[in-house]
Amino acid sequence: MRQKIAILGSTGSIGRSTLDVASAMESEFEVVALSAHRKIDLLAEQTRRFKPRYVAITDGVPLDAFKALVPEFGGRCLQGAQSLVELATLDEVDIVVCAVVGAAGLPAALAAASKGRRLAIANKEPLVIAGRLLTEAAKKSGTALLPIDSEHSAVFQALQAGRPDEVKRIILTASGGPFRNASRQEMNNAGVTEALAHPTWSMGPKITVDSATMMNKALEVIEAVWLFGLSPDKIDVLIHPESVVHSMVEFIDGSIMAQLGTPDMKVPIQYALTWPKRAKGLAQGLALEKLKQLNFQAPDPDKFRSLVLGFQVAQTAGSAPVVFNAANEAAVSAFLEGRIRLGRIVELIEDCLNAHSVRQDLTLDGLLEIDAWARRYVLTRLGQNKTAHMAKV
Ligand SMILES: NC(=O)c1ccc[n+]([C@@H]2O[C@H](COP(=O)([O-])OP(=O)(O)OC[C@H]3O[C@@H](n4cnc5c(N)ncnc54)[C@H](OP(=O)(O)O)[C@@H]3O)[C@@H](O)[C@H]2O)c1
Numbered sequence: 001m002r003q004k005i006a007i008l009g010s011t012g013s014i015g016r017s018t019l020d021v022a023s024a025m026e027s028e029f030e031v032v033a034l035s036a037h038r039k040i041d042l043l044a045e046q047t048r049r050f051k052p053r054y055v056a057i058t059d060g061v062p063l064d065a066f067k068a069l070v071p072e073f074g075g076r077c078l079q080g081a082q083s084l085v086e087l088a089t090l091d092e093v094d095i096v097v098c099a100v101v102g103a104a105g106l107p108a109a110l111a112a113a114s115k116g117r118r119l120a121i122a123n124k125e126p127l128v129i130a131g132r133l134l135t136e137a138a139k140k141s142g143t144a145l146l147p148i149d150s151e152h153s154a155v156f157q158a159l160q161a162g163r164p165d166e167v168k169r170i171i172l173t174a175s176g177g178p179f180r181n182a183s184r185q186e187m188n189n190a191g192v193t194e195a196l197a198h199p200t201w202s203m204g205p206k207i208t209v210d211s212a213t214m215m216n217k218a219l220e221v222i223e224a225v226w227l228f229g230l231s232p233d234k235i236d237v238l239i240h241p242e243s244v245v246h247s248m249v250e251f252i253d254g255s256i257m258a259q260l261g262t263p264d265m266k267v268p269i270q271y272a273l274t275w276p277k278r279a280k281g282l283a284q285g286l287a288l289e290k291l292k293q294l295n296f297q298a299p300d301p302d303k304f305r306s307l308v309l310g311f312q313v314a315q316t317a318g319s320a321p322v323v324f325n326a327a328n329e330a331a332v333s334a335f336l337e338g339r340i341r342l343g344r345i346v347e348l349i350e351d352c353l354n355a356h357s358v359r360q361d362l363t364l365d366g367l368l369e370i371d372a373w374a375r376r377y378v379l380t381r382l383g384q385n386k387t388a389h390m391a392k393v
Pocket residue numbers: 008009010011012013014015035036037038039040058099100101102104105122123124125148149150201202203204205206207265
């Protein structure tokens with residue numbers, strides 16, 4: 001019996017790599033559902049190739065436009081943000097790959113975990129803003145939450161070498177992004193082209209900007225807290241420019257377990273799909289003999305302010321990560337539209353955090369209310385939301 005997969009965000013970088021893996025393992029996996037936000041041409045191409053039973057378009061693109069591109073499609077077409085929840089909870093689906101970008105993936109990720117679907121999660125933002133709800137839902141339904149993020153996949157694999165109470169710390173590695181060797185001023189003044197020039201990974205625009213500011217690593221620290229049930233003081237970050245050691249776990253006896261590989265997301269994607277088994281992979285093996293050196297260095301806290309904030313937010317928990325993430329999403333959108341320089345992103349996030357009174361133990365509705373407030377706050381600071389009510393939330 002082939003495992004049936006729903007890919008939320010199939011037109012993105014992770015979504016496309018997931019389809020490559022599924023295509024190479026056609027005898028193991030059947031793609032039954034796909035979603036796109038706006039790229040209906042690519043969704044149409046994927047539909048012709050994979051013949052899913054369901055497709056969803058989450059933005060307002062008319063369904064007729066999609067149907068005109070694939071008149072032979074006989075499955076169901078869904079539309080709107082809520083359609084992701086429908087795909088994530090289809091009775092025939094075994095594995096949900098959550099590869100949409102940003103908080104938009106939260107309702108579907110939560111629905112998949114609650115329904116007991118195996119959730120292969122690349123989309124870190126839902127774990128950042130609702131880690132408690134997601135992990136509790138997965139625990140209650142008895143399902144597995146499998147990380148696709150390469151660092152968390154590495155930690156997940158390395159953790160298998162010991163018991164939870166034997167873990168001293170985990171070490172998340174970071175490439176250092178395009179501004180690793182730049183001065184703080186050069187980094188802060190950077191524009192879109194420089195920020196999108198990632199030295200080692202090819203990814204979607206939002207995560208690439210997050211990598212440039214190191215917000216990505218800050219979000220990953222919070223993601224790790226929830227995925228592995230660790231307190232933030234057991235998490236360290238090291239810059240590792242070669243992006244070969246994807247992350248490490250140090251045990252109490254001083255042994256450090258690392259997972260190594262070429263920087264190719266197909267490796268962690270495939271492991272999330274095949275776990276607890278392994279299968280022959282698509283990615284090129286790592287030519288260890290060609291590696292001249294592996295470097296590690298502590299990140300400069302003055303340069304990468306986002307990382308300092310990330311640890312503070314992880315420690316504060318409650319609604320702080322919601323504000324941290326939402327302010328970042330709003331600021332990154334403004335940056336990608338060319339309206340602010342790179343350094344303004346973290347300033348806006350810090351400003352928004354300072355304007356917020358943290359609340360604990362929130363429901364999903366409470367989290368979403370704070371998420372919306374933080375986005376409005378950033379837009380107002382950017383002069384784009386003249387009507388917003390800016391009382392503290
Ligand atoms: N790329 C990587 O190597 C990588 C590594 C680790 C973790 N991640 C995480 O994986 C997630 C996806 O990253 P990515 O790089 O694949 O992003 P991406 O290339 O920008 O793709 C995002 C996907 O989500 C869809 N989408 C965009 N806005 C949406 C919305 N509001 N509602 C529903 N769907 C929406 C896009 O549809 P359209 O294409 O139609 O616009 C696309 O299918 C992110 O959370 C990222 O942090 C990525």
